Amino acid sequence: LLLLPKDIFLVEFKPVVKIGLKENINSNKVKMCYGSKYFFNKSSCEDISSNIKVTGEVDINNVGNYVLVYTIDYKGISKTLNQTIIVYDNESPVIDFLGQDGVNKCIKGNIYEPPFKATDTQDGDLTNKVKRKIDGDYYVYSVSDSSGNKTVARRFIINNDVVPPRIELTGGSEIYLVLNEEYVEPGFVVSDNCDQDINEKVIISGTVNSQQEGTYFITYEVTDASNNYTSVVRKVIVGKQKQVIENKVVYLTFDDGPSIYTEKILDVLKKYDIKATFFVTAQFPKYLPVLNRIHNEGHSIGLHSYSHVFKKIYANENNFFEDIDKLNEVVKEHTGTYSKILRFAGGGSNRVSKFNPGIMTRLAKRVTEKGYIYFDWNVDSQDTSLTDSNKIADTVIKQLKGKQLFYIVLQHDNKIANVKSLEKIIEFGLENGYVFKPLSTNSPVVHHRINN
Ligand SMILES: [Zn+2]
Incomplete structure (x- = not known):
């Protein structure tokens, strides 16, 4: 101004x-x-x-x-x-924090700092001019513009590293070999927020006998200096002939709605005549009537959480099922039918529930006993950190080019960038012979490794 x-x-x-x-x-x-x-x-x-x-x-x-x-x-x-x-x-610069909340103080003393950005109406990008210092429990950011307007922002310092390393398998998590075709390890890319030397710590186990038909598993495991563990598995299928991969299935899923954007998502799906899955909440009560349209247009409704408040729903098993039952009543009220499919708030692998040790292990077992099928995902759109719809679409498309036969794509209902990314994702799928389906109790399942 x-x-x-x-x-x-x-x-x-x-x-x-x-x-x-x-x-x-x-x-x-x-x-x-x-x-x-x-x-x-x-x-x-x-x-x-x-x-x-x-x-x-x-x-x-x-x-x-x-x-x-x-x-x-x-x-x-x-x-x-x-x-x-x-x-x-007289307008101060703005500091935006991107990525996870807080700054990690790693075990080796180094700081892991998620990205941030500083911008000013007069001076433009000031990110390089931001000064940082530690002040008690906070990591303090300050920046002034050329007119002397100063902005100070802070991030909480987390005194341990809770972020597990990431392993990405080069060549995808499924590989097909023709009998006697030698298995050559395609490799992996591993990264960690704190550890620089994480590459040497990856342990690969499992063997492939390419002289014998069958399915083989190669496991990649790594633990960082703060004991955060990650493992991924590659499936190697040895067959008489190369499998023809056709009609790969994409299950688009939208968490956390219905929201202000749900109708827009439905419009796009309608345009392409595609069915998807909405893992719903009651966080935005005003939009609950949209459940009826979701249902009537042939999409699946799954249960996510009534409140989506981790502290509450993961405090004990009763709370969890009370929340889910309450949500299922809302679903029934608007669609005439209960849902049998579910996605845990935060996913099955979440660590936000760690305040109640073992809760996810118990819940995964109990939801199954109660007849629910729960779904995680194998394609993460990263839409909670990405805000550019093209980047979200590219992130998804890159993963859809893997070697799996089906893809469960995680997106969020309440993000405008997602609505815009959707057309690009769908067009890629349709042009490349993918089939889009809604999840049901008969769909293939993706379960993450449970971390709690
Ligand atoms: Zn959620």
Whole structure:
């Protein structure tokens, strides 16, 4: 926001500048007037705008000092007046934190800091000028713009590292070999928020006998310095002939709605005549009636959580089922039918429930006993951290090019970027022979490794 200082008595710059003469025209004192449309001296009120010529320009979009020159011809007397207009910036820069909440203090003392961005209306990107320091339990960020407006923001320091390493399998998690075709390890990419030397820590186990038909599993495991463990498995299928992969299935899933965007998602799905799955909540009660449209248009409704408040639903098993039952009643009310499919808030592998040790292990067992089928995902759109719809679409498409026969794609209902990414994802799928289906109790299941 650009303002003129209060001590500059200027009503308009252009096209007409209102300047008045106070008291006597013969006096040397020429003053700027303000506040009224016409200017006058005490005895004779007269608009003298047309007697004034102004030269010089003020760019109110750029900070700076601008000089305006007023030439006044009045009753045969000519006077010149200079005025400096100071355009200044009183808007502070904005610091945006991206990625996870908080900064990790790693076991080796180094800090893992998720990305951030600083921007200013006048100066543009100021990210490189941000100063950081530790202040007690906080990591403090400060930045000033060229006009001296300062912004301070802070992130909580988490004194342990709870982020597990990530292993991405080069070549995908399923590989097909023709009998006697040698298995050559395609490799992996491993990364960790804290550990730099994580690469050497990956342990690969399992063998493939390419002389014998069958399904073989290669396991990749790694534990970081703070004992966060990750494992992924590659399936190697040895067959008489190369499997023809056709009609790979994509299950689009949308968590956390219905929301303000649900109808937009439904419109896109309708346009392409595609069925998807909505793992719903009651977080936005106003939109619950949309459940009816979801159901009527042939999509699946799964249970996610009524409240989506981790502290509450994972406090004990009773709370969890109370929450799910309550949600299922809402689903029944709007669709006429109960749901039998479920996705845990935070996913089956969540660590947010760690405050109640073992709860996910118990819940995974109990939901199954109660006849629910629960689904995690094998394609993460990363839409909780990405805000650019093209990047979300590209992230999904990249994973759809893997070697699995089916893909359960995690997206969130309540993110506008997702709505926009959807067309691109669907078009890629349709052009490449994928089939889109809604999840049901008969669908193939993806379960993450349970971490609690
Ligand atoms: Zn969720």
